[in-house]
Amino acid sequence: MLLVDMQFDQPLWWQQALGRPERQSRNAGNGAFPRQSGIELVRATMTLAWNAVQADRTIAPVVLGMDAEVVNLIATMPLTGLDRFATRHFRRIRPRWADRVEFWRELLQVCEGDPSASTRDLDLKAMRILLADLLRARRRTGGHEKHG
Numbered sequence: 264m265l266l267v268d269m270q271f272d273q274p275l276w277w278q279q280a281l282g283r284p285e286r287q288s289r290n291a292g293n294g295a296f297p298r299q300s301g302i303e304l305v306r307a308t309m310t311l312a313w314n315a316v317q318a319d320r321t322i323a324p325v326v327l328g329m330d331a332e333v334v335n336l337i338a339t340m341p342l343t344g345l346d347r348f349a350t351r352h353f354r355r356i357r358p359r360w361a362d363r364v365e366f367w368r369e370l371l372q373v374c375e376g377d378p379s380a381s382t383r384d385l386d387l388k389a390m391r392i393l394l395a396d397l398l399r400a401r402r403r404t405g406g407h408e409k410h411g
Contacts, residue, residue, distance in 0.1 A: 294354035301353035
C-alpha cells in the first residue's frame with residue numbers, strides 16, 4: 264500500500280496541474296516534508312504511479328487509491344516530465360491517513376515485528392479505507408470520469 268497521498272483522488276487538481284505545467288502548486292501551505300525530501304518523495308511516488316499505470320490501469324487505482332480519471336491523466340504524462348512535476352508540486356504530498364492514529368499505530372506494531380499484529384488484517388483495513396476514500400471522492404465530484 265502507498266503510505267503517501269498525492270491527491271490521487273482529485274481529478275480536477277490533476278487536470279489543472281497537468282494543464283499548466285509551468286505553474287507551481289498554490290494554496291498548498293508549507294507542505295508536510297522539507298523541500299528536498301518532498302521533491303524526492305514526489306519523484307519516487309510519481310515514478311511508481313507512472314509505472315503502475317503503464318503496467319495495468321485496472322489495478323493501479325485500487326492499489327494506489329487513484330481516481331480512474333487521474334489514472335488516465337498520469338498515463339499521458341511523459342516520463343521525462345516527472346522531475347519537473349516533483350519540483351513544482353512537492354508541497355502536495357502528504358502522509359496518507361495522517362488523521363488515523365490507530366492505523367499508524369498498528370502499522371508500527373507490524374513493522375516492529377509484534378507477533379499479535381497481523382499484516383493481513385492491516386492490509387485489508389488499508390484496502391477498505393482506500394476504497395471508502397475513493398467512493399467518497401467520486402460522490403463529491405459527481406462520479407464523472409473520462410475513459411480513454
